[in-house]
Amino acid sequence: xxALAAAxxxxxxxxxxxxxxLGRRGALAVLLAAGIGLTxxxxxxLAGLEAGGTVRHAIGGWGAPLGIVWRVDGLSxxxxxxxxxxxxxxxVYAAIALPRAAxxxxxxxxxxxxxxxxxxxxxADVFNLYITIELVSLAAVVLAATxxxxxxxxxxxxxxxxxxxxxxxxxxxxxxxxxxxxTLDIAMLGERVKPGAPAAAALGLMTVALFAKAALFPxxxxxxxxxxxxxxxxxxxxxxxxxxxxxxxLVRLWFEVFPxxxxxxxxxxxxxxxxxxxxxGSLVALRQPRLRLLVAYSTVAxxxxxxxxxxxxxxxxxxxxxxxxxxxxxxxxxAKAGMFLAAGxxxxxxxxxxxDRLYGAGRRLPMAMLALALCGLTLMGLPPSGGFTAKWLLxxxxxxxxxxxxxxxxxxxxxxxxxxxFTVLSRALSEDDPPGPAADRPVGVARQAVPMAFALxxxxxxxxxGPVAALLARGGTP
Amino acid sequence: MTxxxxxxxxxxWLIVLSSLVPGVLIFFVAEENRRLRSSLxxxxxxxxxxLVAVALYQVYHGATFxxxxxxxPGTQMILRLDPLGLLFVALSGxxxxxxxxxxxxxxEEQPHRSxxxxxxxxxxxxxxxxxxxGNLFTLFLFYELLTLSTYPLIVHDGTxxxxxxxxxxxxxxxxxxxxxxxxxxxxxxxxxxxxxAEAEGTPGLAAEVSRGALTAIFALLVVGFAVKAAVVxxxxxxxxxxxxxxxxxxxxHAVAVVKAGAFGIIRVVYDVFGFALVDALDLAGPxxxxxxxxxxxxxxxxxxxxxxxxxxxxxxxxxxxYIVLGTALAGSTAAMGGxxxxxxxxxxxxxxxxxxGSLAETLGVHDIRELRGAGRRMPVTMATFTVAALxxxxxxxxxxxxxxxxxxxxxxxxxxxxxxxxxxxxSLLNAMYFLPIVYDAWFREPPPExxxxxxxxxxxxxxxxxxLPGVVTxxxxxxxxxxxxxxxxxxxxxxxxxxxxxxx
Numbered sequence: 001x002x003a004l005a006a007a008x009x010x011x012x013x014x015x016x017x018x019x020x021x022l023g024r025r026g027a028l029a030v031l032l033a034a035g036i037g038l039t040x041x042x043x044x045x046l047a048g049l050e051a052g053g054t055v056r057h058a059i060g061g062w063g064a065p066l067g068i069v070w071r072v073d074g075l076s077x078x079x080x081x082x083x084x085x086x087x088x089x090x091x092v093y094a095a096i097a098l099p100r101a102a103x104x105x106x107x108x109x110x111x112x113x114x115x116x117x118x119x120x121x122x123x124a125d126v127f128n129l130y131i132t133i134e135l136v137s138l139a140a141v142v143l144a145a146t147x148x149x150x151x152x153x154x155x156x157x158x159x160x161x162x163x164x165x166x167x168x169x170x171x172x173x174x175x176x177x178x179x180x181x182x183t184l185d186i187a188m189l190g191e192r193v194k195p196g197a198p199a200a201a202a203l204g205l206m207t208v209a210l211f212a213k214a215a216l217f218p219x220x221x222x223x224x225x226x227x228x229x230x231x232x233x234x235x236x237x238x239x240x241x242x243x244x245x246x247x248x249x250l251v252r253l254w255f256e257v258f259p260x261x262x263x264x265x266x267x268x269x270x271x272x273x274x275x276x277x278x279x280x281g282s283l284v285a286l287r288q289p290r291l292r293l294l295v296a297y298s299t300v301a302x303x304x305x306x307x308x309x310x311x312x313x314x315x316x317x318x319x320x321x322x323x324x325x326x327x328x329x330x331x332x333x334x335a336k337a338g339m340f341l342a343a344g345x346x347x348x349x350x351x352x353x354x355x356d357r358l359y360g361a362g363r364r365l366p367m368a369m370l371a372l373a374l375c376g377l378t379l380m381g382l383p384p385s386g387g388f389t390a391k392w393l394l395x396x397x398x399x400x401x402x403x404x405x406x407x408x409x410x411x412x413x414x415x416x417x418x419x420x421x422f423t424v425l426s427r428a429l430s431e432d433d434p435p436g437p438a439a440d441r442p443v444g445v446a447r448q449a450v451p452m453a454f455a456l457x458x459x460x461x462x463x464x465x466g467p468v469a470a471l472l473a474r475g476g477t478p
Numbered sequence: 479m480t481x482x483x484x485x486x487x488x489x490x491w492l493i494v495l496s497s498l499v500p501g502v503l504i505f506f507v508a509e510e511n512r513r514l515r516s517s518l519x520x521x522x523x524x525x526x527x528x529l530v531a532v533a534l535y536q537v538y539h540g541a542t543f544x545x546x547x548x549x550x551p552g553t554q555m556i557l558r559l560d561p562l563g564l565l566f567v568a569l570s571g572x573x574x575x576x577x578x579x580x581x582x583x584x585x586e587e588q589p590h591r592s593x594x595x596x597x598x599x600x601x602x603x604x605x606x607x608x609x610x611x612g613n614l615f616t617l618f619l620f621y622e623l624l625t626l627s628t629y630p631l632i633v634h635d636g637t638x639x640x641x642x643x644x645x646x647x648x649x650x651x652x653x654x655x656x657x658x659x660x661x662x663x664x665x666x667x668x669x670x671x672x673x674x675a676e677a678e679g680t681p682g683l684a685a686e687v688s689r690g691a692l693t694a695i696f697a698l699l700v701v702g703f704a705v706k707a708a709v710v711x712x713x714x715x716x717x718x719x720x721x722x723x724x725x726x727x728x729x730x731h732a733v734a735v736v737k738a739g740a741f742g743i744i745r746v747v748y749d750v751f752g753f754a755l756v757d758a759l760d761l762a763g764p765x766x767x768x769x770x771x772x773x774x775x776x777x778x779x780x781x782x783x784x785x786x787x788x789x790x791x792x793x794x795x796x797x798x799x800y801i802v803l804g805t806a807l808a809g810s811t812a813a814m815g816g817x818x819x820x821x822x823x824x825x826x827x828x829x830x831x832x833x834x835g836s837l838a839e840t841l842g843v844h845d846i847r848e849l850r851g852a853g854r855r856m857p858v859t860m861a862t863f864t865v866a867a868l869x870x871x872x873x874x875x876x877x878x879x880x881x882x883x884x885x886x887x888x889x890x891x892x893x894x895x896x897x898x899x900x901x902x903x904x905s906l907l908n909a910m911y912f913l914p915i916v917y918d919a920w921f922r923e924p925p926p927e928x929x930x931x932x933x934x935x936x937x938x939x940x941x942x943x944x945x946l947p948g949v950v951t952x953x954x955x956x957x958x959x960x961x962x963x964x965x966x967x968x969x970x971x972x973x974x975x976x977x978x979x980x981x982x
Contacts (some may be wrong), residue, residue, distance in 0.1 A: 320551065320552075377626075383619040383623065384619060388619075388622075391659075392550060392663065396663050396666065396667050399664060399667040400667050407663065411660055412656075414652075418648060418652050425629075426633065426644060426645060429633045432636070466548060466550065
């Protein structure tokens, strides 16, 4: 198991320079091989966890508080697996869809990103988490900049500034924790952190930092502009797993470092921000002039649901709330990757992704549009999809916990999501053609097949609640 | 697992798969490959009818078919065949076969046929899933699948108007199903897993859950289902949806959608709450009032429509609430009248829509005024129309008469004599909006020229595939009335259901 965890980080880390060395043709092969390897490792990790339970490992024999400690539990293993699958799918799409020359520069930062994400999910110490945050953020900024062009560079620059400000805030929070409680290990901090000014300052700083990095409402402003400007694979990666990774840290801190500080009132406050995100993100999504911007704002809305874990994760219905949120997070990751890749098929026609271009897209890009529709099921929380399963569990958890208002948010949010999903589908089913010039080129089936695969994966998550619940229980819900 | 155990668990799934598999395959059939698409369609439809026949025979002799699996922690997915569910399965399976034949003829010159038939099969899949669902969770899964797979059919023409109606349809139906979902989750949280239970509904429900909560849950579920059942004032989507191609209207009005709503209400009243509890909560009365208002309002609106399909649509609004009314009245007789109308309204209304579609395709006729003399040009079509219209008026010996007889008799038994007046008024209104059409068609001179006449099949009044399905359903309209007392007739079948729901 320790070797496996190490492989999850070392393999992509070693593959990155290899990709630089092997040049144009080799880079893609390295990326695909790494993607397949990581997915395999993640599968073995999940299987092992099912048999064993939470694993802690001190690298080089140096335990906490001095050395580096890795920890694998149900939550981290599931997210490692999800990010491996998304990474592999996006790599396949890049191999099919993008010109070799364009891919080459993006492969090393892509691999570094995967390494950083895995290290992030494995870390059991707030300072190691800081290192992984930096690695992930920088790799993401570089990936964003690979799109080239003014808009992408401006957006990437803005992202860099936000990311750096966020990292600084987070590091300050780590400083407060270490100064006041004398350790960086998450488990030890959980026992030592007492209410008071240092803990409050640390919690505030780190929460703001992670809100900004995960593009959580109301600190999401940088994200749609970036998602609209970067290349299709990068948009898919960012929206599906990069933002999720930062939310994961927030959850870890909230439940494992600060349990003594975070009362029901603060939890309700952040849950309220989540509810506002659902409303705001959905309404703004409805008014977007371009498909990718619509999809990006829908991410703002969907992450609002995930924040409901904070008020519900310690109640009588905690098990269902955790299962629901994890199922939703993973199903959403697949659905969002699928939607950005489907939007990529529209872009591939060479006339942009304006909402007008969607007219008649059902005829021109049938499989991509069907994929978009199926991914939309998860966003709307309709069966059969992971989104529905999650909503059923979460709304039930809210009622069991006596906090029925979150159930109202979940159900009303579904209707708002339906409004923006069907503005897309309604145009796609139109017999009209887009105004302006016709498509530059037809788009092949292979390019549309990858988003379809992601769509089916997000539907399959609908049946995954049982195994997810078992893994979370086996690995210990925080 | 023994062979018998496998078989009893497999039959519900086979009934679902017999339309799901062809449906998914059809999406991949090339647009021009008419033969393959039609073969898949018909193979699925015939397979389903055969499976349903087997199920009817077996269930009649007391067999039970159940499949269950824990899909979520604490929540089961249950598919099973009970007599009530099988009634709906038989209706939708049987009508799917005739509608498929009709649709193959009707859609011949339309675009996106593979998409159309793919989603059409998914709709039927969803419907038999709803019928076989063993709890609200399972029912909801298929109920939403039905909403989603009807949407592409309603906007099939891709015009601005079709897309507008599509949005309206979604706003109504997704709004309704959100209420259903809220009710279902609330019920499960309050009372634990609640599989459908015959006779008295969920055991112990009244003891476990407060009266206020039960009332609220009932309201959420029934109002939610009432959207698809087109109960006034939640009905506006149904007349608007007539922009869709005629086979879709058949699907909405007879095979699937409005029936799914009415069926949901029946399940909630009988198998979740139990009629006694609904009555004890003082909820049966309001439900009956809503049904009566809908019956009268629908007919009055139908009277005002100039467009044939719109008139038929308002007539559906009215007729489907007969089912709701039967459910809201005490006693097994009224219940039989309501449940049997699930089938009777289906065969009658589908006949009328088949005629409307054939008239539009063959003569270009859409308005009621243009129907003068249509009986001379298309005698068989207008004969089937006449039979179905007489059925709607509840004239003996048509199927509609049986419904009205049982509803009226049941109302008297329940001590609600005023319902009789409502039923007679409704029949009168039906006569007022159907008889002039029938009279004009047979006894007025045809116009010198039809709006858009086409000779679709030399020697026939229209294409055989447009004509024969309506003949079959018209014959059924008469047969279900004439032979109501024979085994396997709908009336005989609902008697079995009534005996289970209301044990003597």
